Amino acid sequence: xxxxxxxxxxxxxxxxxxxxxxxxxxxxxxxxxxxxxxxxxxxxxxxxxxxxxxxxxxxxxxxxxxxxxxxxxxxxxxxxxxxxxxxxxxxxxxxxxxxxxxxxxxxxxxxxxxxxxxxxxxxxxxxxxxxxxxxxxxxxxxxxxxxxxxxxxxxxxxxxxxxxxxxxxxxxxxxxxxxxxxxxxxxxxxxxxxxxxxxxxxxxxxxxxxxxxxxxxxxxxxxxxxxxxxxxxxxxxxxxxxxxxxxxxxxxxxxxxxxxxxxxxxxxxxxxxxxx
Amino acid sequence: xxxxxxxxxxxxxxxxxxxxxxxxxxxxxxxxxxxxxxxxxxxxxxxxxxxxxxxxxxxxxxxxxxxxxxxxxxxxxxxxxxxxxxxxxxxxxxxxxxxxxxxxxxxxxxxxxxxxxxxxxxxxxxxxxxxxxxxxxxxxxxxxxxxxxxxxxxxxxxxxxxxxxxxxxxxxxxxxxxxxxxxxxxxxxxxxxxxxxxxxxxxxxxxxxxxxxxxxxxxxxxxxxxxxxxxxxxxxxxxxxxxxxxxxxxxxxxxxxxxxxxxxx
Numbered sequence: 001x002x003x004x005x006x007x008x009x010x011x012x013x014x015x016x017x018x019x020x021x022x023x024x025x026x027x028x029x030x031x032x033x034x035x036x037x038x039x040x041x042x043x044x045x046x047x048x049x050x051x052x053x054x055x056x057x058x059x060x061x062x063x064x065x066x067x068x069x070x071x072x073x074x075x076x077x078x079x080x081x082x083x084x085x086x087x088x089x090x091x092x093x094x095x096x097x098x099x100x101x102x103x104x105x106x107x108x109x110x111x112x113x114x115x116x117x118x119x120x121x122x123x124x125x126x127x128x129x130x131x132x133x134x135x136x137x138x139x140x141x142x143x144x145x146x147x148x149x150x151x152x153x154x155x156x157x158x159x160x161x162x163x164x165x166x167x168x169x170x171x172x173x174x175x176x177x178x179x180x181x182x183x184x185x186x187x188x189x190x191x192x193x194x195x196x197x198x199x200x201x202x203x204x205x206x207x208x209x210x211x212x213x214x215x216x217x218x219x220x221x222x223x224x225x226x227x228x229x230x231x232x233x234x235x236x237x238x239x240x241x242x243x244x245x246x247x248x249x250x251x252x253x254x255x256x257x258x259x260x261x262x263x264x265x266x267x268x269x270x271x272x273x274x275x276x
Numbered sequence: 277x278x279x280x281x282x283x284x285x286x287x288x289x290x291x292x293x294x295x296x297x298x299x300x301x302x303x304x305x306x307x308x309x310x311x312x313x314x315x316x317x318x319x320x321x322x323x324x325x326x327x328x329x330x331x332x333x334x335x336x337x338x339x340x341x342x343x344x345x346x347x348x349x350x351x352x353x354x355x356x357x358x359x360x361x362x363x364x365x366x367x368x369x370x371x372x373x374x375x376x377x378x379x380x381x382x383x384x385x386x387x388x389x390x391x392x393x394x395x396x397x398x399x400x401x402x403x404x405x406x407x408x409x410x411x412x413x414x415x416x417x418x419x420x421x422x423x424x425x426x427x428x429x430x431x432x433x434x435x436x437x438x439x440x441x442x443x444x445x446x447x448x449x450x451x452x453x454x455x456x457x458x459x460x461x462x463x464x465x466x467x468x469x470x471x472x473x474x475x476x477x478x479x480x481x482x483x484x485x486x487x488x489x490x491x492x493x494x495x496x497x498x499x500x501x502x503x504x505x506x507x508x509x510x511x512x513x514x515x516x517x518x519x520x521x522x523x524x525x526x527x528x529x530x531x532x533x534x535x536x537x538x539x540x541x
Contacts, residue, residue, distance in 0.1 A: 059413060061409075061412070085415040085417075086415070088413060088414070088415040089415045091413065092413075093410065095406045096406075099405060099407050099409065099410035100407075101402075102402075112414065113415075116414070116415075116416050116421075
């Protein structure tokens with residue numbers, strides 16, 4: 001296993017024995033993770049495995065049942081509301097379909113946080129917004145409204161918006177969903193390039209094995225609320241662990257069964273007697 | 277049979293508990309909106325933008341409806357009063373009906389269907405498309421930034437819309453009775469002027485419309501914020517806004533009228 005991730009001084013996020021339940025239904029069970037500054041980390045797993053819940057716990061939107069998430073040395077769930085909002089200014093989040101404000105133009109969407117949290121003059125905000133849009137290749141689209149954008153463009157604008165205040169961490173919730181191959185590659189490359197050039201950390205929650213293994217430094221697999229496997233993309237590709245193998249190669253049956261658990265097929269078809 | 281009765285009673289109990297729980301939730305939400313109104317007052321341009329959407333864009337329906345209601349009042353009033361030779365009092369009837377009751381109540385009902393439903397749908401859709409969550413992630417409180425400006429815009433708009441409704445109604449009554457039927461213009465205005473009291477009629481009508489404005493907008497923002505983030509959820513919330521607002525307006529109108537006009541001749 002990659003030993004470099006154990007260097008605690010470089011860790012931006014530490015997740016320790018994290019448990020989370022909705023009522024009595026356990027979603028995450030004793031998760032431990034460390035995420036280093038400057039890395040792109042993928043969190044993979046099937047639908048309903050608790051990936052998005054993990055992001056919500058990191059951002060402090062929900063509180064863990066036990067355990068903790070430590071961000072930049074601070075335990076997230078122990079912060080009061082003001083301190084949490086202060087912490088969130090160091091975080092960015094790209095939602096699955098962008099979540100752009102539909103009543104604001106592309107320019108105003110990217111300028112939103114700057115206007116809310118800073119007293120910068122409008123001329124400086126204009127320059128900063130155009131720089132952020134230039135980074136995602138959409139400077140020319142700054143006057144458009146969100147309903148005039150394609151899915152890929154909307155996500156690029158949302159990416160520009162999430163890096164508006166140069167955050168330490170950007171979280172991406174399924175950033176590749178529903179994109180054509182070109183847009184998919186553009187978003188993937190942007191995540192890598194922006195992470196490197198801005199010196200931030202990125203957490204990519206995704207199902208997309210091909211695209212994410214190209215750009216990430218480290219991968220966590222979550223299944224049934226626990227970390228089923230972890231490693232570098234190379235280690236993951238070579239892994240013989242049944243779950244990882246099934247996930248990476250998209251196999252129909254394996255540790256994640258094709259059939260929903262039920263009684264024996266023969267029994268359901270009343271064939272027991274005739275066979276006997 | 278007893279099992280069915282028990283389950284029926286249980287279901288009623290569930291509904292009652294759920295309604296009370298929801299009422300409590302709405303009250304807490306309302307208090308939260310008031311506590312987080314600082315941003316709206318400091319950055320009043322946020323409220324002005326919403327005033328356009330809730331107030332200015334509701335003007336057409338208010339003006340047209342006010343005109344027609346006034347015209348009908350004029351016709352009906354003239355028809356009845358002329359039997360007693362009091363057709364000159366038609367101005368009084370039109371004005372008092374509008375200023376005391378129809379202005380605030382009908383304007384509020386129209387406001388609930390036009391602006392209240394729009395507020396609910398907008399906030400509900402913002403929630404369904406994760407815009408409110410995105411705002412929270414950007415360390416911007418959606419209640420302060422999205423809900424409170426819409427609430428205050430509705431509260432401010434409502435009295436003006438009710439006043440506009442009454443003015444247009446009085447004008448509609450004038451058109452029908454004076455211009456078309458031929459009632460004496462001097463009687464129409466002078467009887468109205470002497471009968472309408474500023475304190476008891478105009479001020480009370482204004483107070484009513486303020487109450488309706490708070491009620492309708494509070495219901496609209498709560499339903500939008502509380503809507504399940506699905507197409508069905510938003511449509512259900514929009515319907516609830518119109519139905520609940522209408523019932524609250526009519527109920528509140530009775531209570532306010534009982535307090536305001538008890539013993540006033």
